[in-house]
Amino acid sequence: MAHTVTRLTRFNMTSLALGLAFLYLPIVILVIYSFNASRLVTVWGGWSLRWYREFFNDRAMLDAAWMSLSVGAVSATLATLLGTLAAVGLARGERFRGRALFSGMLYSPLVMPEVISGLSLLLLFVALNAERGFWTVTIAHTTLTMCFVTVVVQSRLTVLDRSLEEAAMDLGCDPVRAFLLVTLPLIVPAIVAGWMLAFTLSLDDVVIASFTTGPGSATLPIRIYSEVRLGVKPEINAICTLVIALIAVIIVVASFASKLSSARGESAAPL
């Protein structure tokens, strides 16, 4: 029998429903308006793909989208590599000199205001005399997103049963082989989820990209941002809907990966 103090009350249900509606309604409205045939927001002119066609004829916007996708893919890959290595160091390295600095450097970018990260990286690139464009944005995004990858992979590594690695080593594996043959397959889903997160974060960033990019190489969010400052444009609704669709696919893949991860974790536990 449910106890009065622990029961799910009507108040609980209402706040939950309102909260979720608050989170989702604006996005749903945006998606619906992207199919509006009318240029005016007040008028519903029927369903149409007009604004999507407009986007696919907009050379500058397409270039920006391509720039964003390639920066996202390259930086997410680098970030996943570095972030996973960092997670292994933190979760398995026991105590070492400089550990506190290391974890501090990895956790603070998660909350650091973007204007600070962006400005500081730009000043570094200027001091190094680096030409600003694709690579500077990629390096900036790698630095930010590898921290998120580290957190995702590290939390997976800490809950993983360590006796599996130890058994492999007892059976004659050296640590590197034990990691590659036992640990790595078990954390692959977390690594995949980390890559996806890094990619979407890179695809989303305006501030750091604005600081670190050079003239003529704007990313999609930079372009969207400068259009949005001038007001609502139906074409932007269409672009935003496409980005949302892309991210939705990514979320499905990532959640599938993490489901796989927890399923494997459970099956590994009784060992």
Add this chain to the structure above:
Amino acid sequence: MSARRIFARPARLAAIAPYLWMVLFFLVPFGFVLKISLSQTAIAQPPYTPVFDFTEGRAALAAFAQLSFDNFKLLISDNLYILSYLRSLVVAVTSTLILLLIGYPIAYGMARLPQRWQAVAMMLVIVPFWTSFLIRIYAWINILQHDGLLNQILLALHIVSAPVVWLSTDSAMYLGIVYSYLPFMILPLYATLSKMDASLLEAAGDLGASPLQAFWLVTFPLSLPGVGAGALLCFIPIVGEFVIPDLLAGSNSLMIGQTLWLEFFTNKDWPVASAAAVALLLLLVPPLVLYDRLQRRQLEAGG
């Protein structure tokens, strides 16, 4: 035990590459911010005169004599900066409180759902975090603009007789901030609330506490770590927020992130922008240290 120690050595070696990366691209850049914040503005490319060249190996004392604290003096003397810092703090504190008030009931509702539904609700809260932040703000501009959906509904219901100005107001900015940061508040709250032992509440109930008393005397005090984590996770980035106030708030009072952006991109005054960044960073050191501690404790305990 010994297997762990043998495993630890290559694990530490694995950390070398990310360690060097973070030193080069996270730590060293702060050195440049500090250095440029102490230099003079110049009309050149880059727009500052270098304070000292590390390569020349000049005596440290001589170099120090060249340092200019003018930019920091400007920050203190010019009202614009002080007002922006104050505004940033006020906005961040207010938003964090609103987030707590809205986020707590939602997280509480989630924690009380049947186990199977908790995973679904958690997923539903995480999804907006993945969806582009800029797009979500843009979605609100669609709704809040002069002939947007909100005004249409209000007019149709005869609640107002003329369209209300929503954009470029503080209310729109708070709405945008709360909307964007809500998942960051809900998730840590949910994490502590869902781990709470239900038998504690039952015991309180058995001892005669009403549900409200049980909440204030048992649930709320036990959820304080989650409250702290959620508050820091929202407060720190909101202080330096740029995009939301820029798109939704009016332009008559700026947050520090906007001032920094303006100095940098519009006025091309890199030294002053750097000084503003250093001051902002100093402001954020205590909450950052607190946050780092919480995060480390949570991750290393396997929470």
